[in-house]
Amino acid sequence: MRLFGPFIPSLAMMLLASSSAGAQGVLIDKSEIRFLSRQMGVNVEGRFRKWKANVDFRPKDLAKSKAELEIDLGSIDLASEESETEIRRPRWFDTAKYPVATFQSTGMKDLGGERYEIAGTLTMKGTARDEIIPIEIKKDAAGNSVATGQFTIKRLEFKIGDGQWADPSVVADEVVVRVRMVLPRAG
Amino acid sequence: MMQARYTSTARALHWLATLLIFCGFGLGLFMTGLEFSPAKFRYYAWHKWIGITVFLLTAARLAWRAGHPAPPLPPAMPAWQVRASRVSHAALYALMLAIPLSGWIYSSSTGVSVVYLGLVALPDLVAKDRDTAKILLILHRTLNYTLAAVVSVHVAAALKHHFVDRDGVLARMLPGR
Numbered sequence: 001m002r003l004f005g006p007f008i009p010s011l012a013m014m015l016l017a018s019s020s021a022g023a024q025g026v027l028i029d030k031s032e033i034r035f036l037s038r039q040m041g042v043n044v045e046g047r048f049r050k051w052k053a054n055v056d057f058r059p060k061d062l063a064k065s066k067a068e069l070e071i072d073l074g075s076i077d078l079a080s081e082e083s084e085t086e087i088r089r090p091r092w093f094d095t096a097k098y099p100v101a102t103f104q105s106t107g108m109k110d111l112g113g114e115r116y117e118i119a120g121t122l123t124m125k126g127t128a129r130d131e132i133i134p135i136e137i138k139k140d141a142a143g144n145s146v147a148t149g150q151f152t153i154k155r156l157e158f159k160i161g162d163g164q165w166a167d168p169s170v171v172a173d174e175v176v177v178r179v180r181m182v183l184p185r186a187g
Numbered sequence: 188m189m190q191a192r193y194t195s196t197a198r199a200l201h202w203l204a205t206l207l208i209f210c211g212f213g214l215g216l217f218m219t220g221l222e223f224s225p226a227k228f229r230y231y232a233w234h235k236w237i238g239i240t241v242f243l244l245t246a247a248r249l250a251w252r253a254g255h256p257a258p259p260l261p262p263a264m265p266a267w268q269v270r271a272s273r274v275s276h277a278a279l280y281a282l283m284l285a286i287p288l289s290g291w292i293y294s295s296s297t298g299v300s301v302v303y304l305g306l307v308a309l310p311d312l313v314a315k316d317r318d319t320a321k322i323l324l325i326l327h328r329t330l331n332y333t334l335a336a337v338v339s340v341h342v343a344a345a346l347k348h349h350f351v352d353r354d355g356v357l358a359r360m361l362p363g364r
Contacts, residue, residue: 041305
């Protein structure tokens with residue numbers, strides 16, 4: 001058992017990969033969902049510590065490809081614990097009522113040169129909006145596919161930061177979301 | 188007795204720094220206790236801008252002072268007082284540089300860059316790290332309370348020179364002709 005232990009994950013990965021024509025699943029530890037928000041003229045970066053992804057990416061069969069994300073909004077990593085506590089409150093994410101944000105792809109487009117466009121629905125705080133995420137795919141040293149992309153959402157469309165916080169001169173309306181997904185090598 | 192005074196530039200810079208330091212210090216005490224609000228965000232930004240301005244003013248004052256030495260102290264002043272004056276002035280200058288720097292590093296460690304006046308992005312001095320931030324905040328606070336103590340001595344000494352010794356030391360720095 002000890003001898004074969006290390007081989008088991010790679011074996012499982014090979015089996016998984018061979019069952020589809022493309023990359024499946026996401027290497028969560030190597031992947032990240034970050035965002036940039038502009039506060040008083042300062043770009044402040046944050047990220048989500050916990051999220052789940054179900055990605056089935058088939059470059060040759062985009063119609064059968066899909067990308068689903070579920071982000072635990074309470075797992076947000078911000079500048080301070082004080083701001084993390086604040087953002088869970090009703091006027092921001094309201095995590096008690098809306099613990100997760102989801103993205104569900106509805107279609108993918110090949111733009112050529114390892115660039116793609118993923119259209120999908122982003123649902124946050126009870127509001128669903130169609131978004132388009134442009135991504136670029138590169139291979140890393142281990143042969144995994146690394147998909148990176150960024151898109152801009154408007155927080156006020158999702159009523160995130162309501163009332164006194166609606167003033168975009170303090171916290172800008174636009175939030176840049178940066179996604180990096182590492183998909184295990186296929187076969 | 189008529190005494191040589193500081194140049195009008197040195198005096199202007201001194202009183203401008205005084206004003207900014209009191210505003211920055213007061214704002215710092217006030218803003219940290221506030222509830223999370225847009226106003227708090229604004230005050231933090233202003234506090235940082237004031238700090239960076241104090242740093243720049245201090246650098247300018249040191250440069251000016253290098254070419255325009257301080258007027259002499261009264262010959263009757265005891266040697267220990269002259270020494271104390273040298274040490275406390277050196278401490279004031281050091282703190283006026285160290286405090287804004289410590290605030291800037293602290294801000295970097297929380298992952299929030301300093302953008303001076305909302306226009307000039309200053310580089311992050313350290314990487315974001317929560318434990319580092321806790322230590323740097325204590326450092327920033329301690330340096331500020333040290334400054335408050337040295338400023339109290341500075342003011343007390345100035346008043347003693349003016350009202351007790353009547354030796355014109357304070358007049359060297361007072362505004363006006």
